[in-house]
Amino acid sequence: MNRKPYVREMPKSWWLGQRRYTIYMVRELTCVLIGAYVLVILVGLFRLSQGPAAYGAFLDALQGPLAIGFHLLAFALALFHTVTWFGLTPKAMPLRFGEKTVPGTAIIMAHYVVWFVVSAGLLLVARV
Amino acid sequence: MAKSNKPIVWSLFAGGGMLAAFLIPAMIFITGLAVPMGLLSKDVLAYERMLALAGNPIGKLVLFGVIFLLLWHAAHRLRMTLHDLGIRSGRMAMLACYGMAGLSSIAAAVVLLSI
Numbered sequence: 001m002n003r004k005p006y007v008r009e010m011p012k013s014w015w016l017g018q019r020r021y022t023i024y025m026v027r028e029l030t031c032v033l034i035g036a037y038v039l040v041i042l043v044g045l046f047r048l049s050q051g052p053a054a055y056g057a058f059l060d061a062l063q064g065p066l067a068i069g070f071h072l073l074a075f076a077l078a079l080f081h082t083v084t085w086f087g088l089t090p091k092a093m094p095l096r097f098g099e100k101t102v103p104g105t106a107i108i109m110a111h112y113v114v115w116f117v118v119s120a121g122l123l124l125v126a127r128v
Numbered sequence: 129m130a131k132s133n134k135p136i137v138w139s140l141f142a143g144g145g146m147l148a149a150f151l152i153p154a155m156i157f158i159t160g161l162a163v164p165m166g167l168l169s170k171d172v173l174a175y176e177r178m179l180a181l182a183g184n185p186i187g188k189l190v191l192f193g194v195i196f197l198l199l200w201h202a203a204h205r206l207r208m209t210l211h212d213l214g215i216r217s218g219r220m221a222m223l224a225c226y227g228m229a230g231l232s233s234i235a236a237a238v239v240l241l242s243i
Contacts, residue, residue: 028205078152
């Protein structure tokens with residue numbers, strides 16, 4: 001096809017002006033920190049495969065101020081991802097039984113309950 | 129109807145997003161905050177323990193599944209967001225995002241198989 005669609009110029013900072021746009025962009029950018037955290041896990045697994053000394057060095061590196069700062073930021077954004085993701089579940093998967101529609105708040109609350117159980121389970125399993 | 133790979137792309141994104149919503153806060157808390165800061169014992173992430181987890185076939189499969197889905201979720205969302213941020217070369221963004229996720233997934237598989 002030989003056509004040039006008109007593309008309206010948008011300032012790159014369009015999402016900074018309005019609160020709801022900024023929240024949208026923060027929500028979208030949670031994926032960067034989640035991806036980075038997965039890469040940290042990947043490095044940890046690689047160090048694990050190299051033996052106890054290498055793995056020990058990895059654990060020590062996690063204690064550095066930069067690592068703690070990264071994980072604090074990642075934790076905050078991960079929580080933001082969870083809250084916004086659950087908030088969208090009634091729109092992404094509305095539930096109907098015959099004539100009755102399950103209210104959105106019930107769907108959201110169900111996700112929070114599962115989240116709580118999964119998180120508590122993870123902490124219990126992790127505890128020594 | 130035209131064939132589309134959107135359902136697959138999107139269901140992987142949604143699966144990864146759901147997994148991230150349920151797992152990631154607790155995981156970051158345990159591995160990135162509680163253990164390094166001493167709120168939980170260092171033994172939680174002890175070498176032998178992690179070796180037992182990543183050393184057995186089921187552990188490998190679970191770890192790979194989680195890593196793959198989370199990377200896919202992040203890659204897909206980043207690709208969409210790059211467009212929103214004014215990066216108009218869709219093909220480049222697609223290659224960069226899915227490429228990173230794909231290569232990292234392969235690396236995860238190689239590392240897990242070597243443990």
